[in-house]
Amino acid sequence: MGESETATIVKVGMVDDHPSPVWGVDRILQSQADLRFVCSAATVDDLLRKSSDLDVVILDLRLNDGTTPRENVERLAGLGIETVIYTSGEHPDLLRSAARAGTLGVVLKSASEEEIVRAVRAAGAGQEVLTTEWAAAIDGDPNLAGVDLSPQLQRVLTLYASGGTSASVGHELGVAADTVNEYLKRIRQKYADAGRPTRTKIDLFKRAVEDGWLPMPHRSRRS
Incomplete structure (x- = not known):
């Protein structure tokens, strides 16, 4: 037109x-x-x-x-x-x-x-x-599709990667610590399947930032 x-x-x-x-x-x-x-x-x-x-x-x-x-x-x-x-x-x-x-x-x-x-x-x-x-x-992103996490797994990742423990995350979400550990196993497996392993808690924090579940830590410089 x-x-x-x-x-x-x-x-x-x-x-x-x-x-x-x-x-x-x-x-x-x-x-x-x-x-x-x-x-x-x-x-x-x-x-x-x-x-x-x-x-x-x-x-x-x-x-x-x-x-x-x-x-x-x-x-x-x-x-x-x-x-x-x-x-x-x-x-x-x-x-x-x-x-x-x-x-x-x-x-x-x-x-x-x-x-x-x-x-x-x-x-x-x-x-x-x-x-x-x-x-x-x-x-520059060979994994552009990213890792697909359910809302519950997103919440577990953000709380745990932000410094929480299995117990504190479980308390926040109203589930047992063992359940949180099972969720974390699922999250780690999804990232491993995508070729982005998460062997440590710091790795989980990095993946959460990379995939936009957590904000990048603030620095003095602006975007």
Whole structure:
């Protein structure tokens, strides 16, 4: 269908806990008749409180509220909202976890205005945002499909890898410590089957970060 006065408008939101990138993207999209910048917020929760009537969300890779790219992408996808990761290009593990969750691509914060507009249009049409950075994130991950964990196994992994014991995790989940140990055996086996062994508790923590179940530990540098 050609462009016309009845052409679909892509409604865009942005999640970033720094104002400068938001101002920049808002200004870029203002001149595009088919793209409408609706709202922004520092967290996905705050954004959705403002509006869930969005087609695309431009999502900062690392947020200060402790949420992971994976959970943010999955939450928005559950509402039918596509995402594009907006980042300086660091933290490939986090990019890959976002890829596993279904984000359509990544745009660097150093990208040109034309690249940003192209990315939003592509995402609005449900198409992958094809960039060198996105290809590198995907090609660099031989296990892009990741390890499929049930919600219960995800919870066990995050609690245990965060420093819990079998007893404390069992108390949190209302199950016996022996049951937690059985869950951990299942988790370790799934990772072993994927060629990503977890011999130690630190290995479990690394896998939880790689797959987006836990946030990457904060450093002084931003995304």
